[in-house]
Amino acid sequence: MTEKKLNPRDAFGNALLDLGRENKRIMAVSCDSGAGSGMNPFKQALPHQYLEVGINEQNAIGVCAGLAEGGFIPVVSAIAPFISMRAFEQVRNDLGYANMNVKVIGSSSGLSHSALGSTHQAIEDLSLMRVIPNMVVLNPGDSYEVEMSLREAIKHKGPVYIRMPRHSMAEPLEVSQRHFKLGKGEVLMNTGDEIVIAVSGTLTVDGLMTGKILDEMGYGVKVLNFTTVKPLDTELLYEAYKDAKYLFTLEEHSEIGGFGSAVVEALGPVKHGGPIHLIGITDGSINTGPYRELLETYGLTWEKVVDRILNVIQK
Amino acid sequence: MITESIEKKAFSIRKHIVNTVINNGDGHAGPSLSCTDILATLYFGIMDINVDEPKWAQRDRFILSAGHKCLGLYGTLIEKGFEEPDVMETYNMLGSIVPGHPDMKKFNGVDFSSGALGHGLPIGSGMALSAKLKGDKNRVFVLMGDGEQGEGSNWEAAMFASHHGLDNLVGIIDRNGLQINGSTRDVLDTRDLREKYATFGWSVKVVDGHNIEELFSTFQSIPFQKGKPSMVIANTTKSKGMPFAEGNVKYHHWNPGKNSKESKDAIFALEKYAKEKGWTI
Numbered sequence: 001m002t003e004k005k006l007n008p009r010d011a012f013g014n015a016l017l018d019l020g021r022e023n024k025r026i027m028a029v030s031c032d033s034g035a036g037s038g039m040n041p042f043k044q045a046l047p048h049q050y051l052e053v054g055i056n057e058q059n060a061i062g063v064c065a066g067l068a069e070g071g072f073i074p075v076v077s078a079i080a081p082f083i084s085m086r087a088f089e090q091v092r093n094d095l096g097y098a099n100m101n102v103k104v105i106g107s108s109s110g111l112s113h114s115a116l117g118s119t120h121q122a123i124e125d126l127s128l129m130r131v132i133p134n135m136v137v138l139n140p141g142d143s144y145e146v147e148m149s150l151r152e153a154i155k156h157k158g159p160v161y162i163r164m165p166r167h168s169m170a171e172p173l174e175v176s177q178r179h180f181k182l183g184k185g186e187v188l189m190n191t192g193d194e195i196v197i198a199v200s201g202t203l204t205v206d207g208l209m210t211g212k213i214l215d216e217m218g219y220g221v222k223v224l225n226f227t228t229v230k231p232l233d234t235e236l237l238y239e240a241y242k243d244a245k246y247l248f249t250l251e252e253h254s255e256i257g258g259f260g261s262a263v264v265e266a267l268g269p270v271k272h273g274g275p276i277h278l279i280g281i282t283d284g285s286i287n288t289g290p291y292r293e294l295l296e297t298y299g300l301t302w303e304k305v306v307d308r309i310l311n312v313i314q315k
Numbered sequence: 316m317i318t319e320s321i322e323k324k325a326f327s328i329r330k331h332i333v334n335t336v337i338n339n340g341d342g343h344a345g346p347s348l349s350c351t352d353i354l355a356t357l358y359f360g361i362m363d364i365n366v367d368e369p370k371w372a373q374r375d376r377f378i379l380s381a382g383h384k385c386l387g388l389y390g391t392l393i394e395k396g397f398e399e400p401d402v403m404e405t406y407n408m409l410g411s412i413v414p415g416h417p418d419m420k421k422f423n424g425v426d427f428s429s430g431a432l433g434h435g436l437p438i439g440s441g442m443a444l445s446a447k448l449k450g451d452k453n454r455v456f457v458l459m460g461d462g463e464q465g466e467g468s469n470w471e472a473a474m475f476a477s478h479h480g481l482d483n484l485v486g487i488i489d490r491n492g493l494q495i496n497g498s499t500r501d502v503l504d505t506r507d508l509r510e511k512y513a514t515f516g517w518s519v520k521v522v523d524g525h526n527i528e529e530l531f532s533t534f535q536s537i538p539f540q541k542g543k544p545s546m547v548i549a550n551t552t553k554s555k556g557m558p559f560a561e562g563n564v565k566y567h568h569w570n571p572g573k574n575s576k577e578s579k580d581a582i583f584a585l586e587k588y589a590k591e592k593g594w595t596i
Contacts, residue, residue: 048448051444053475054474054475054478056468056471056474056475058433058437058467058468058471059437059440059468059471059472059475060437061437062434062436062437062438062440062441062468062472063437063438063440063441063444063472063475064441065427065437065438065441066437066438066439066440066441066442066443066444066445066455067441067442067444067445068441069376069426069427069438069441069442069445070372070441070442070445070446070448070449071372071445071449072445072448089431089434090434090437090468093428093430093431093434094427094428094434094437094438097428098419098420098427098428099420
């Protein structure tokens with residue numbers, strides 16, 4: 001694991017600026033959220049490719065659909081619950097069904113705004129976005145994944161939702177060891193088939209730490225990381241699962257409808273493999289507080305995850 | 316006279332609407348019939364489009380934000396030559412390219428899919444901004460209902476469009492005064508739409524939505540004011556052309572069945588109208 005890296009917001013902002021310089025069709029669209037999303041460098045350097053819409057997410061998505069129809073590639077950002085939930089029908093109809101080339105950035109997603117309460121937390125957005133036709137759903141957990149997600153999203157022609165983290169995260173591996181590809185997962189650790197931990201998003205390092213501890217305790221462990229939630233890398237998942245005694249999914253999202261659900265949907269028809277346990281945020285959790293403390297309260301830090309897994313496998 | 320040729324097209328579009336519902340069952344006849352003269356004026360007198368190249372980048376765009384009026388749009392696009400008339404025989408059938416709300420992936424000439432109310436003005440604003448940014452001269456027309464004005468997204472877009480000076484954007488409200496549950500006055504009052512849009516920074520004109528000459532000259536004067544989006548509030552009659560149904564809220568949907576009295580009355584009214592005009596149908 002590496003030291004904490006660049007703030008995800010800055011990683012996003014720098015990559016967006018690079019991409020905007022290369023491709024004049026890229027429009028950065030702010031819902032009074034540009035600064036909070038890391039778009040300020042873009043705004044300063046490329047003002048003609050920057051659009052401030054104001055606080056109106058439904059209109060913003062429609063405007064982006066219209067811009068995309070005219071050949072632009074809008075990258076629209078707002079705090080995750082507002083862009084994915086207030087404007088859900090616009091995203092579904094005008095981007096998803098219409099297959100418009102718009103990149104929707106749900107910033108400060110998950111429990112990022114841990115202290116601000118349920119209105120500003122987004123623990124349902126993966127569930128909502130992945131059910132939309134044509135929508136690619138990316139869930140980067142660190143600055144490397146943020147940058148690569150944006151670059152791959154721009155290459156992809158069609159709607160993409162990127163669930164942006166807010167806090168600076170350590171990265172599970174050195175960048176030189178990573179091979180990001182849209183639609184593909186990666187193996188972070190492989191010492192055996194007994195326990196598979198499939199993680200997506202901000203808890204990647206917690207997933208890897210969990211794997212290392214279980215390995216030290218003598219279990220054979222695989223830790224897989226999936227930045228792309230849709231389309232899911234079912235091949236990697238199946239290969240890891242077919243001989244596994246247990247599979248645990250881990251994510252900073254509701255246990256209903258998110259990455260874990262996508263894994264269960266994919267592996268449901270598979271004959272081999274052991275039980276699948278979803279580790280995420282229990283339905284109805286509405287606590288607030290400092291970010292790591294809230295993760296701990298919800299049982300999502302590696303110390304808690306180790307305990308949760310041992311509770312299952314030692315029964 | 317161009318207005319007479321537009322009037323004939325409006326009549327042909329009404330025939331498509333009435334015949335489709337008689338032959339294929341339930342459709343939004345009333346709302347489609349109220350905007351027929353507007354559609355005919357736009358497509359046969361105002362808009363610059365190319366039937367041979369439906370996706371021509373420089374074309375004027377039209378969004379039927381009130382997507383349930385699609386029978387009117389289908390009839391218009393058929394009259395324009397985008398599809399053959401017999402596609403309407405598949406209305407309400409499995410796999411039809413003429414579903415109950417228009418789909419841009421299915422029907423040539425539909426510039427954007429619609430159906431959920433309050434989506435058209437934001438999308439049209441984006442299209443208009445796109446044209447401005449590229450230096451294109453095309454215009455974007457968005458047809459809405461008056462009941463649809465209850466959707467807040469329209470007012471978000473209204474603020475956005477005037478803020479960005481989108482004078483290549485034209486909103487049209489087909490104000491027939493009725494929505495499914497009753498009159499707009501009773502459900503959610505829309506009498507002061509002129510003042511509302513003017514306050515939101517639009518240049519607004521109120522016209523008779525069945526007077527082709529007035530519609531034509533109004534659309535010819537777009538933009539009404541340089542630097543402002545234009546809004547045409549067209550006062551119309553729901554179910555226009557079917558005397559027994561005109562202004563009657565229960566004809567929002569219509570499903571008379573073949574050979575019913577209402578279907579015969581509707582055909583008779585169309586024939587009578589054409590005869591009075593001296594047209595052969």
